[in-house]
Amino acid sequence: MSIADNLKRYKSEVESDGVKLIAVSKTQTEEAIREAYDAGQRIFGENHVQEMVEKEEKLPKDIEWHLIGHLQTNKVKYIAPFVKLIHGVDSLKLLQEINKQALKNKRIIDCLLQVYIADEDTKFGLGYDEVIEILRSEEFQEMKNVRIIGLMGIATNTKNEKQITIEFHELKVFFDGIKASFFRKEDSFKEISTGMSADYKIAIEEGSTMVRIGSSIFGKRIIKHFKNLSAN
Numbered sequence: 001m002s003i004a005d006n007l008k009r010y011k012s013e014v015e016s017d018g019v020k021l022i023a024v025s026k027t028q029t030e031e032a033i034r035e036a037y038d039a040g041q042r043i044f045g046e047n048h049v050q051e052m053v054e055k056e057e058k059l060p061k062d063i064e065w066h067l068i069g070h071l072q073t074n075k076v077k078y079i080a081p082f083v084k085l086i087h088g089v090d091s092l093k094l095l096q097e098i099n100k101q102a103l104k105n106k107r108i109i110d111c112l113l114q115v116y117i118a119d120e121d122t123k124f125g126l127g128y129d130e131v132i133e134i135l136r137s138e139e140f141q142e143m144k145n146v147r148i149i150g151l152m153g154i155a156t157n158t159k160n161e162k163q164i165t166i167e168f169h170e171l172k173v174f175f176d177g178i179k180a181s182f183f184r185k186e187d188s189f190k191e192i193s194t195g196m197s198a199d200y201k202i203a204i205e206e207g208s209t210m211v212r213i214g215s216s217i218f219g220k221r222i223i224k225h226f227k228n229l230s231a232n
């Protein structure tokens with residue numbers, strides 16, 4: 001199956017459930033992205049800042065670029081002019097920097113708070129209590145240039161579907177609580193970014209509104225190394 005065929009299949013499958021498809025194009029070539037674009041895809045997810053900046057410069061301007069990976073505070077400035085959604089916000093400090101850079105660019109940048117739901121040490125994210133702490137903080141309430149539109153989570157990398165189901169379910173229950181307590185009047189707070197190639201079906205059953213699918217569309221990733229923008 002070609003990239004275009006895979007793309008169309010996943011896009012129609014998830015969109016029939018009312019879910020947005022983020023085509024995860026990290027490490028993929030511009031040609032591969034163009035093939036997905038020509039097949040109708042407009043939302044692409046990248047996890048490295050420099051790679052996303054380089055691709056944004058060369059590819060069509062109506063692409064929505066989503067940063068899905070861990071974001072370092074000192075790199076926010078490179079993506080602030082164009083990024084559509086930052087999925088992995090995991091500290092108040094990062095949110096403050098996004099707010100600052102968004103203001104400089106006269107924008108409001110949409111963000112998701114990344115919640116730690118996996119039973120693993122390696123995943124980034126906030127604890128449930130830390131999410132509440134951020135939302136209650138004066139610093140957050142003063143921010144005018146970021147808008148939190150939902151939550152993001154990565155389940156444990158396991159074949160145990162029951163465990164994955166529980167993790168996504170807990171995130172949905174937490175989302176509903178946060179929505180009622182902090183965002184009752186904000187219709188924009190409605191996104192749950194969960195689900196990757198291996199677990200997107202469970203994610204959708206458990207309330208995902210955005211799935212991030214890479215290898216099932218583009219095939220296996222070729223690992224490339226990009227120079228660090230801030231290194232000189």
Ligand SMILES: *Cc1c(COP(=O)(O)O)cnc(C)c1O
Nearest residue numbers: 024047068196197212213214215
């Ligand atoms: C790479 C990545 C994905 C996509 O993973 P696949 O297994 O290739 O679908 C989704 N989310 C995040 C945060 C990623 O880094």
